[in-house]
Every structure is written in structure tokens, then in C-alpha cells.
Amino acid sequence: MRRGSTMRIVRYLEENGSPRFGSVGENGLVYALQGDPLTVYQIGSPVGELVQLHLLAPCQPTKVIGIAINYQGATGVVEGMQEPLVFLKPGTSVCGPGDSIICPFPDIPVWGEAELAIVVKKTLRNVLPEQVRDGILGFTVANDVSAQNIAGRDHHLARSKGADTFCPFGPWIDTDYNPSDQLVEAFQNSDLIRRGRISERIWDDTQIVSWLSTWVTLEPWDVILTGTPPRVVPRCYLNEGDQFVARIEGLGTLTNTFHRRV
Amino acid sequence: MRRGSTMRIVRYLEENGSPRFGSVGENGLVYALQGDPLTVYQIGSPVGELVQLHLLAPCQPTKVIGIAINYQGATGVVEGMQEPLVFLKPGTSVCGPGDSIICPFPDIPVWGEAELAIVVKKTLRNVLPEQVRDGILGFTVANDVSAQNIAGRDHHLARSKGADTFCPFGPWIDTDYNPSDQLVEAFQNSDLIRRGRISERIWDDTQIVSWLSTWVTLEPWDVILTGTPPRVVPRCYLNEGDQFVARIEGLGTLTNTFHRRV
Numbered sequence: 001m002r003r004g005s006t007m008r009i010v011r012y013l014e015e016n017g018s019p020r021f022g023s024v025g026e027n028g029l030v031y032a033l034q035g036d037p038l039t040v041y042q043i044g045s046p047v048g049e050l051v052q053l054h055l056l057a058p059c060q061p062t063k064v065i066g067i068a069i070n071y072q073g074a075t076g077v078v079e080g081m082q083e084p085l086v087f088l089k090p091g092t093s094v095c096g097p098g099d100s101i102i103c104p105f106p107d108i109p110v111w112g113e114a115e116l117a118i119v120v121k122k123t124l125r126n127v128l129p130e131q132v133r134d135g136i137l138g139f140t141v142a143n144d145v146s147a148q149n150i151a152g153r154d155h156h157l158a159r160s161k162g163a164d165t166f167c168p169f170g171p172w173i174d175t176d177y178n179p180s181d182q183l184v185e186a187f188q189n190s191d192l193i194r195r196g197r198i199s200e201r202i203w204d205d206t207q208i209v210s211w212l213s214t215w216v217t218l219e220p221w222d223v224i225l226t227g228t229p230p231r232v233v234p235r236c237y238l239n240e241g242d243q244f245v246a247r248i249e250g251l252g253t254l255t256n257t258f259h260r261r262v
Numbered sequence: 263m264r265r266g267s268t269m270r271i272v273r274y275l276e277e278n279g280s281p282r283f284g285s286v287g288e289n290g291l292v293y294a295l296q297g298d299p300l301t302v303y304q305i306g307s308p309v310g311e312l313v314q315l316h317l318l319a320p321c322q323p324t325k326v327i328g329i330a331i332n333y334q335g336a337t338g339v340v341e342g343m344q345e346p347l348v349f350l351k352p353g354t355s356v357c358g359p360g361d362s363i364i365c366p367f368p369d370i371p372v373w374g375e376a377e378l379a380i381v382v383k384k385t386l387r388n389v390l391p392e393q394v395r396d397g398i399l400g401f402t403v404a405n406d407v408s409a410q411n412i413a414g415r416d417h418h419l420a421r422s423k424g425a426d427t428f429c430p431f432g433p434w435i436d437t438d439y440n441p442s443d444q445l446v447e448a449f450q451n452s453d454l455i456r457r458g459r460i461s462e463r464i465w466d467d468t469q470i471v472s473w474l475s476t477w478v479t480l481e482p483w484d485v486i487l488t489g490t491p492p493r494v495v496p497r498c499y500l501n502e503g504d505q506f507v508a509r510i511e512g513l514g515t516l517t518n519t520f521h522r523r524v
Contacts, residue, residue: 062324063352065420086420088350090325092479104477125426156419158327158348163477164387215366215425217354 006176008252009037009138011096012053019056022047024172038121038137038220050171057096058140058173059119061223064089065216066144067208068156070227072200083211084203087156089144089167089225097170101145101244101258104163109148109237110258113228114186114194114246117142118205119173124218132209135218139177141254142169142225143186143246168256169223179205182249184229189243193236196229198248268438270514271299271400273358274315281318284309286434300383300399300482312433319358320402320435321381321483326351328406329470330418332489334462345473346465349418351406351429351487359432363407363506363520366425371410371499372520375490376448376456376508379404380467381435386480394471397480400437403516404487405430405448405508430518431485441467444511446491451505455498458491460510 008024021033023043028050035041047053068085069076076085095101103110121137145166147159154160179198186194203211208226212218238244238258246254270286283295285305290312297303309315330347331338338347357363365372383399407428409421416422441460448456465473470488474480500506500520508516 063354083421085416086424088352088420088424090350090478092325092481154347154418156416158350159345159477162348162350164479215421216352217426219354 006174008172008174009033009058010050010053010170010172011056011058012047013056020047022053024050055097055171057094057168058170059221059223060091060094061221062091062219064091064093064167064223064225065212066161066225067203067227070202071196071229072202073196073230074228075230077202081202084208085156086212087161088158089162090158092164093162093167095165095168095256097168097254097256099165099168099256101143101165101168101238101256103147103238103258103260105147106260111146111235111237112186112188112244112246112258113144113146114184114248115142115144115225115228116179116184116198116248116251117169118209118224118226120218120220120222120224122220124209124213127210127213129206129210132206135209136205138173138175139179139251140169140173140223141171141246141248141252142167142223143244143254143256144225144228168254170254171252174251177251182251184249185247186228187245187247188236188238191233193231193233194229195232200229201227268436270434270436271295271320272312272315272432272434273318273320274309275318282309284315286312317359317433319356319430320432321485322353322356323483323485324353324481326353326355326429326485326487327474327478328423328487329465329489332464333458333491334464335458335492336490337492339464343464346470347418348474349423350420351424352420354426355424355429357427357430357518359430359516359518361427361430361518363405363427363430363500363518365409365500365520365522367409368522373408373497373499374448374450374506374508374520375406375408376446376510377404377406377487377490378441378446378460378510378513379431380471380486380488382480382482382484382486384482386471386475389472389475391468391472394468397471398467400435401439401441401513402431402435402485403433403508403510403514404485405506405516405518406487406490430516432516433514436513439513444513446511447509448490449507449509450498450500453495455493455495456491457494462491463489
């Protein structure tokens, strides 16, 4: 039984097709994780090398909450914003590290983002700032895939951010990550396109979770995206076959490839 | 075992606090529903009178999808809209018939809406129009509780429509309801405030489900709100203690009371 020690939680597909939780060791091996990763668990036998397993998103949330416009210098920042701007992505939009992002819209421009994401550990309502850390299981890397507005109408609504595969995250949940001043970067085919530091966020993890919990119940495995750093190049969209990499210093690297559904 | 016959599915709290499915008989009695209401089930013994049971929302969806601006005459209708405008409400926003709507925002104006809602029966992806009815379990009455924009920013996003208790629906799922030209009405303290006919919707149930399923996987028990008919009075907001009634001809009546959290 381990509690409170550093752990990188993954989910992988067993040969029989069932999803299982695992824990990544420093040696690059994945160990079976027995019990409930949210409460009491045991680290079991090694099941394979990380690079050889079929990884899934490290959890399946019922909802993904996104915080828009949360980095200094991001498009849309206005002086004196009194609260975060919040959108939802459904659980059905989740996909895993290495998965293809399959855009269902034939001709709408789509882009990627790189975000630090919070994974919720407990049911949270009206949580005080000092109680927030106990309610967080850990952190992961996410890509908030987004499609251009239709007729200027629905950016941040469901269609532009909620399609199947539009929420890759992983490769793991780091239970001991301590967000402070680390770099958050996005690369499109090896070109750096977004860059910022976690410290440049307008609302930090504690503020976000505490404030959200005043009006929406957060549930175990819910995922909260904390915003993307600004572009360092002119606006660029994803093209067929592009590789998109979201990387957060000390946390991990998430890679996905973009395709249009044919 | 019954399949395909008319049924009004409710959920109620047992004395031990567990939620259970039931079936409402024509005599006003609720019968225990054994098995899986989505596939194979049996109608069991009577468990009580409908009016005496503690009813819950008739199901717990993982996501609620809303269609905005879907009635002729509704605010925001623009000629030539090419697709529905879609928003999400999280599963945590659901509450049941008779429950209090508890607004967590101290001083933001809030209003109610009355909507025909679809309950999904099967996992649906890329469903053809002629396959839609088989994928629908039935219909229910919903109230899309909504809060005013903050700084003009977030109407239809998460905060204005996603708070806990902002999605009452019920009292039952009618598995045999046939939406056609029935009246949809909303009353605030007995005053009629919204009124329209199901036939006045811009997109009907078949169009909505088929189109949604091209980009978002619909899952069993997901709920889709199909829009509110327009107001018949000037804009009016909910005040402390107000009763809000959503009524759909031949389907049912949903009543909730509005309170601000103290």
C-alpha cells in the first residue's frame, strides 16, 4: 500500500482489451496498480515497458472543464476580468497519448493548445483554498483542440471544442507535481508555436478549483484544463498528418497526430 | 418482460436512500422496474403512489446537450442558420422534479425555460435519420435554467447554464411519446411566460440527433434539450421562492422552486 508518495499513473489496454491502471517506475517499466488509485492501492508486478504498452488517457472523466484566456499575453485578455471564463468538453471528447485527433468537420480550421490539467481526486463543493491540494489527485498534460467559429457563433461552446478526440491528455497523472514556474510549450511538426510559464497564468490551480467548486460540483477523475500560453508565431492551423506536441517541464510530453475524417 | 410498450420511467429514492427505477401505471401507482430499462426489464410489485414517492430526475446523464435558439420567434433567430447552436450542461447540474433550484450566484439574474428533452438509449455515432428513433429511449420535460452573462462574456458557456441544480428534468421518461404539434408552456407563479408548439422548432429531434452524432458520441442516458419556445411576456427573472412550471402537452409537468443560496 502506498499513499502520498510520488506516482505517475497511466492507463493501458490489456491484451484482452480491458483498460487497467498502472504506475510508471523510474526504470521505464509499468507496474500493475491494484485497488483504487484514488484511495488505497498496491503496486503489483511489472506489465511491460512504457513505450510498448498501448496507453489510454490516464483516466476517463465525466466532464472536462476548460479555463479560457488564462495566460498573460493570450488572445482575449482584458484588464480587470473578475472571474475565469469557463467552457466544457464532454467526457466523450477524451483520447489518449499517441491517439489520432480525428476532425469530423470537413473544412473548418482547427488548432491545438498545450495546457496544464488538474485531475480531481474527491467530490468537491465549496472548497476553501487551503483544502484544494487535498482534493487534487495530480496533474497531466492536455491539448485543448479547438475548431474555428461557425458564423462567429460558437467559439467556446460545444461544437468548437467538444468533438470526439478533441481532448487528448496524458501520458500520465503525476500525483506529486508542483506547478510553479515551469515551461509550457506546444510544437507543431517540431516548430515551437506556443510558449509560456505556469507562473504567467492569471488564475492558479488553487483559485480555479476553489472558485469552480462554489457553483459546480467537481467529481473524482474530472479534468480541469488551466489555459494555453500564447502563440509565439502567427496563427497556424492543423493540416492533415501534422504532429502536435504539448510539453510541460518536469511533467511530460503529449504527442498526437491530426487527421480529417474521410 | 416488456419491450416497446408505452412506459413512463421514473427514478425514486428507496427508504434506504438508494435510487431505483420504476414504471408509472395508469392508476397512479409506481411499480418497481427490475433489470435494465435500456434493454430487458420486468415490471415488478407496486412500491407506492407517484405523489408519495421522493422522485429523482428519471436518469443520471453523463452529459446534457442543449440546442439554443431553436424556435421560430426565439431571441437570436437569424435567417439561414446552417446548423444548430449547441451548448453543454454537466451531469452535475441535474436535479429532479420538485427539487429546489439553488442559485449559487448571489446577484446575477436567472431565468427558466421549458423544453422537450430527448433521452438517448444507445451509443450513437453517425446515425442516419431513419435510425434515430431506435436510438431514443423516450422524451421528458426539462427546464434549462440560465444565468445572465457576466460582462457579456459567457452566455451559453459553462457558468451561465452549468451550475448545480440548473438542469431539472422529469418527472418521467415517456418511451412512447411522439413529438408533433403539442404545446410547450412555461409558467412562473401561475403566469404563462413562454408558449410554443413542438412543430415550431427549427430543427426536429431526428435532425438534431443525426447531426450531433456526426461529431459527438451520444451515450445511453445522455439528455438533449431541444430549445425553449419564445416568451409571451417581457423578460422576467426568477425571484426567491418563485415556482417555475414547464408543461408539455401529453408528456408531463415539471415543477421546481427557485432559491438563492444563503
